[in-house]
Amino acid sequence: MANTWGYGAMTNHFGDVVENSKAIFMIGANSAVANPIGMKHFLQAKDRNNAKLIVIDPVYTKSAAKADHYLRIRTGTDVAFIYGLLHIIFKNGWEDEKFIESRVYGMEDIKAEAKKWTPEVTADVTGIPAEQIIQVATILAKTKPTTVVWALGITQHSTGTSNTRILPILQLVLGNMGKKGGGCNIIRGHDNVQGSTDMCCLADSLPGYYGLSDGSWKHFAQGWGVDYEWLKKRFYAKKWMNEKGFSLAKWWQGVLQEEKTYSSSPIRALWVQGTGITSMSQQVEIQKALNKLDLLVIAEPFVNEAAVLSDREDNIYILPVATQFENEGSVTATNRTSQWRTKVVDPLYESKTDHDVMFEFAKKFGFYDEFTRGMKMGIKDGEIKQVKNDFNFAEDASDEIARIVKTIGLGGWTAKRLKAHQENWHMFDPLTLKGRGAMKGEYYGLPWPSWDDKHPGSPILYDVDTPVNEGGMGFRNRFGLEHDGVSQLAEDSVTVKGSSIKGGYPEITSANIEKVLGIKLTDDEKQKIGKNWKTDYSGIIQEKCRIAGVAPYGNAKARVKVWTFPDPVPIHREPIHSPRTDLVKKHPTYGDQTNNFRVDVRFSSEQNAQDWAKDFPTMLVTMRVVNLSGAGMLERTSKYLSHITPEMFANIHPDLALNYGIRDGEDMWLHSPQGTKIKVKAHYNFSVTPDRISLPYNFAGVMQGVDLSHKYPEGTKPYATGESSNTITNYGFDIITQIPEFNAGLCRIEKA
Ligand SMILES: Nc1nc2c(c(=O)[nH]1)N[C@H]1C(S)=C(S)[C@@H](COP(=O)(O)OP(=O)(O)OC[C@H]3O[C@@H](n4cnc5c(=O)[nH]c(N)nc54)[C@H](O)[C@@H]3O)O[C@H]1N2
Ligand SMILES: Nc1nc2c(c(=O)[nH]1)N[C@H]1C(S)=C(S)[C@@H](COP(=O)(O)OP(=O)(O)OC[C@H]3O[C@@H](n4cnc5c(=O)[nH]c(N)nc54)[C@H](O)[C@@H]3O)O[C@H]1N2
Ligand SMILES: [Mo]
Numbered sequence: 001m002a003n004t005w006g007y008g009a010m011t012n013h014f015g016d017v018v019e020n021s022k023a024i025f026m027i028g029a030n031s032a033v034a035n036p037i038g039m040k041h042f043l044q045a046k047d048r049n050n051a052k053l054i055v056i057d058p059v060y061t062k063s064a065a066k067a068d069h070y071l072r073i074r075t076g077t078d079v080a081f082i083y084g085l086l087h088i089i090f091k092n093g094w095e096d097e098k099f100i101e102s103r104v105y106g107m108e109d110i111k112a113e114a115k116k117w118t119p120e121v122t123a124d125v126t127g128i129p130a131e132q133i134i135q136v137a138t139i140l141a142k143t144k145p146t147t148v149v150w151a152l153g154i155t156q157h158s159t160g161t162s163n164t165r166i167l168p169i170l171q172l173v174l175g176n177m178g179k180k181g182g183g184c185n186i187i188r189g190h191d192n193v194q195g196s197t198d199m200c201c202l203a204d205s206l207p208g209y210y211g212l213s214d215g216s217w218k219h220f221a222q223g224w225g226v227d228y229e230w231l232k233k234r235f236y237a238k239k240w241m242n243e244k245g246f247s248l249a250k251w252w253q254g255v256l257q258e259e260k261t262y263s264s265s266p267i268r269a270l271w272v273q274g275t276g277i278t279s280m281s282q283q284v285e286i287q288k289a290l291n292k293l294d295l296l297v298i299a300e301p302f303v304n305e306a307a308v309l310s311d312r313e314d315n316i317y318i319l320p321v322a323t324q325f326e327n328e329g330s331v332t333a334t335n336r337t338s339q340w341r342t343k344v345v346d347p348l349y350e351s352k353t354d355h356d357v358m359f360e361f362a363k364k365f366g367f368y369d370e371f372t373r374g375m376k377m378g379i380k381d382g383e384i385k386q387v388k389n390d391f392n393f394a395e396d397a398s399d400e401i402a403r404i405v406k407t408i409g410l411g412g413w414t415a416k417r418l419k420a421h422q423e424n425w426h427m428f429d430p431l432t433l434k435g436r437g438a439m440k441g442e443y444y445g446l447p448w449p450s451w452d453d454k455h456p457g458s459p460i461l462y463d464v465d466t467p468v469n470e471g472g473m474g475f476r477n478r479f480g481l482e483h484d485g486v487s488q489l490a491e492d493s494v495t496v497k498g499s500s501i502k503g504g505y506p507e508i509t510s511a512n513i514e515k516v517l518g519i520k521l522t523d524d525e526k527q528k529i530g531k532n533w534k535t536d537y538s539g540i541i542q543e544k545c546r547i548a549g550v551a552p553y554g555n556a557k558a559r560v561k562v563w564t565f566p567d568p569v570p571i572h573r574e575p576i577h578s579p580r581t582d583l584v585k586k587h588p589t590y591g592d593q594t595n596n597f598r599v600d601v602r603f604s605s606e607q608n609a610q611d612w613a614k615d616f617p618t619m620l621v622t623m624r625v626v627n628l629s630g631a632g633m634l635e636r637t638s639k640y641l642s643h644i645t646p647e648m649f650a651n652i653h654p655d656l657a658l659n660y661g662i663r664d665g666e667d668m669w670l671h672s673p674q675g676t677k678i679k680v681k682a683h684y685n686f687s688v689t690p691d692r693i694s695l696p697y698n699f700a701g702v703m704q705g706v707d708l709s710h711k712y713p714e715g716t717k718p719y720a721t722g723e724s725s726n727t728i729t730n731y732g733f734d735i736i737t738q739i740p741e742f743n744a745g746l747c748r749i750e751k752a
Contacts, residue, residue, distance in 0.1 A: 010335040016459065021147045022143045054139065057070070059688055076157055080117060082167065084128075088137035095175075125580075145182035148185065151189070158744075169560045178463045183461065187334055202247075224370070224373055255270075268293060276631025278724045279726065280740065281726045298316075321357060330413070375399075382538040409455070411450065417446065433457075452542040469498070477506050477555065489504030489555065501517070507552065508552045510529045576607045577730045579613045616673055620670075627641045648722025650681070666682050
C-alpha cells in the first residue's frame with residue numbers, strides 16, 4: 001500500500017512567498033522542523049518584505065519561536081477560530097466584495113455561520129484570547145497579500161475536511177486567491193508525496209483524480225491499450241469496480257471484523273510497499289490484524305517494523321527493494337512541479353527497484369503484457385494506439401502519464417521536457433521559476449496544469465491576470481452550470497487575460513467547443529475529438545483552447561458551499577474525544593457511518609460513550625522531530641541521527657508532571673480512551689501548557705511496555721527503538737478522507 005496524506009498542493013510556490021507575501025499565516029504546521037527549506041523562504045520573506053509571520057499552534061513550536069504573533073489554540077478548534085476571524089472581517093466590511101461577487105458561490109451561508117462566532121464565543125471554544133483574535137483579523141484585513149500555510153495540524157482530525165475548506169474560504173473572503181504572494185500553500189510531507197497523491201495511490205480513485213466511474217475506467221482502458229471487458233474481469237463482480245476499497249487507515253477492520261465488512265471477502269493478505277504501518281493509529285488492532293492474515297509481504301529497503309510488530313512466524317516475507325538512489329524517474333514537489341531524478345547507483349545486492357518488483361508480480365500472476373502495454377502506446381494521427389513493441393522505463397511511464405492524465409493538466413510532462421529542465425537548472429530563476437536562454441518561456445518543473453507539450457506550466461493557480469498560455473486560469477467549472485438557479489460560471493468582469501472569451505465559460509466538451517470558442521471543426525476533427533477535455537486523446541480540445549487562450553476546464557466560481565457534503569459549509573464540531581464535555585452537546589460530532597471504505601466508523605457513539613475528559617484529562621498532540629522521519633526506520637538505523645533522540649519521550653510541563661510526582665527524565669505511562677498504554681520518558685518542556693502533552697510519532701519497536709528487540713532479524717535492529725505514539729493516538733477518523741485523528745485526543749498520565 002502506498003501512502004498519501006494531506007490534501008491539495010501549493011497554489012503558489014516558495015519563491016513567490018519570498019518575493020510577494022506581506023504576511024504568512026501558518027496554521028497547524030511546524031515548518032521549522034518538518035520543512036526547514038520551506039521555512040527558510042518564510043524567514044526570507046520576513047527579511048525582504050517585512051512580512052509578518054503569524055503562527056497558530058497548540059504547542060509553542062520552533063516555528064512559533066520565529067513568529068511575530070503566536071496564538072495558542074486548543075486542538076481541533078480551527079474552524080471556530082477562522083469563523084471568529086471572519087466574524088470581525090464581515091462586521092467591519094473588510095471582505096473583498098468584488099472578488100466574492102464575481103468569483104465565489106455560496107458566501108451568504110458562510111456569513112450566516114460567521115455571525116455566531118463573536119470574539120468572546122470564539123475565545124471560549126478555542127482558548128485564544130479575544131484581543132488576539134481581533135488583532136490578527138485586523139492584520140489580515142490590512143496586509144495584502146497574505147499567504148496561508150498549513151500542514152498536518154489541520155488535516156489530522158475528524159473534521160480535517162472542514163478545516164481544509166475553511167482556510168481557502170478565508171482567502172476567498174480576503175480576495176487573496178489567484179494572487180501573487182497569496183493563495184493557500186499546503187506544505188506537503190515526504191519526498192514525492194505530491195506525486196503519489198496525483199497518481200492517487202488511494203482506494204477511491206484512479207490516477208489523476210479520475211474517480212471510479214465507468215467513464216474513468218474506459219478512459220484508462222483506452223490509454224492502457226487494454227479491453228474494458230478485460231479490466232472488468234479483474235474484479236470479483238462488476239460493482240467492485242465502482243466502489244471504494246479499504247483505506248490504509250482502516251484496513252485492519254477488514255481483517256478483524258469479517259461479519260461487518262462490506263466486501264466480497266475479508267482481507268487475507270497484505271502487501272506493504274513504501275509505508276511503515278506503525279505510522280497508523282490503532283496499533284494494537286493493527287497488531288492483531290497482522291497476526292490474523294494468511295500472508296504478509298513487505299517490499300522494503302529496510303526491515304519494516306510491521307514485521308517486528310507481528311508475532312507470525314510463517315507466511316511473512318520481506319522483499320529487498322532498492323532506494324530512490326538506485327532508481328530513476330519523475331517526482332513531484334509540493335508546488336506541483338515535476339523533477340527528473342537520475343539514478344546514482346545500480347540496485348545493490350539482490351534488491352530490485354519498486355517497478356521491477358511489480359513487474360515480477362504481474363508476470364507471476366499472468367498480466368504482465370496488459371500491465372505494461374500503456375508504455376507502448378502513442379498518439380498517431382490524432383488517435384491513441386500501440387506504436388511500439390518494447391518500452392523503456394521510466395521515460396515511457398512518464399509519457400504514458402502525460403498522455404492519460406488531463407484532469408490536472410499533466411499533458412506537458414513528457415520525459416523529454418522534464419529531463420531538459422533537470423539538465424538546465426542553471427537557466428531558471430529560483431524565485432520566479434522563469435527560464436532563460438534555451439529554457440525561456442517555461443517555468444521550472446512545469447507546475448501543473450501544463451495543459452500540453454507547448455504549455456509552460458502554471459506557477460500560480462487561479463490567476464486571471466495572466467494569460468492561460470503563460471500559466472493563468474480561472475476556477476474550474478466542475479459542478480455543473482448552475483445550482484439552485486444560480487450560475488456557477490464566473491461573472492463577465494472576470495475575463496482571463498488574453499482570452500478570446502469575455503467572462504466565465506464552461507468546461508470544454510466536444511458538444512460545446514464550437515459554440516464556446518466560436519470556431520468550426522473540420523469533419524476529420526469532429527471524428528477524432530474525444531468527448532470532453534478530460535478524455536480527449538486527440539489533443540484537439542487542448543490545442544483549440546490554447547489558440548483561444550482558454551483553460552480547458554472552464555472559468556467558473558469557487559464554491560464555498562458543497563451541497564453533497566455532510567456539512568455544506570464547514571461548521572465547528574468538537575473532537576471525538578473532547579476535553580470540553582460542556583461543548584460536546586452544542587457542537588457534536590457527526591453521526592456514525594456505515595460502509596465507508598467498506599467498514600463502519602464510529603463518530604457520535606464514540607463521542608458519547610462516556611465523559612472522556614473526566615477519566616482522560618490531558619490533551620495529546622503528536623509531532624515530528626527534525627532528525628527522524630515518518631515511522632522512523634530510515635533514520636533510527638543511523639547511529640548519529642539516533643543519538644539526538646535515543647529514546648521515545650513526551651514533552652510535558654513540569655506543573656503537570658509534578659501533579660503525578662513525575663520528575664524530569666522519569667518514565668510515565670500514558671493511557672488512551674481505547675484502553676491501550678505506552679511507557680515513555682517525561683521531558684520537562686515549556687512549549688506545552690499543563691493541559692496538554694506532545695509526543696513524536698517516529699518510534700516503534702516497543703509495544704505497551706514490551707520490548708520487541710528480539711524480533712528484529714539479526715543485525716537489523718535500529719539504534720533507537722521505542723513506543724509508537726500510535727498505540728495511544730485516539731480512535732477517530734475524518735468523515736470524508738478517513739485520515740486518523742492523530743492530532744486531537746486525550747490521555748491519562750500515570751507515574752511508571
Ligand atoms: N501519530 C502520528 N502518526 C502519523 C502522523 C502524525 O503526525 N502523527 N503523520 C502521518 C503522515 S503525514 C504520514 S505521511 C505517515 C508517514 O508514515 P510512513 O508512510 O510509514 O512513512 P515512512 O516511515 O517514510 O515509511 C516509508 C517506508 O517506506 C520505506 N521506503 C523508503 N524508500 C523506499 C522506496 O524507495 N521503496 C519502498 N518500497 N520503500 C521505501 C521506508 O524504509 C519506510 O519503512 O505517518 C502518519 N502517521
Ligand atoms: N524531520 C521530519 N520532517 C518531516 C517529517 C518527519 O517525520 N520528520 N514528515 C514529513 C511529512 S510526511 C509531513 S506530512 C510533514 C508534516 O509537516 P507539519 O504538519 O508541519 O509537521 P508536524 O510536526 O506534524 O506539525 C503539525 C503542527 O500542528 C500542530 N497542531 C496539532 N493539532 C493542531 C490543531 O488542532 N490546530 C492547529 N492549528 N495546529 C495543530 C502541532 O502542534 C504541530 O506543531 O512533515 C514532513 N517533514
Ligand atoms: Mo505526511
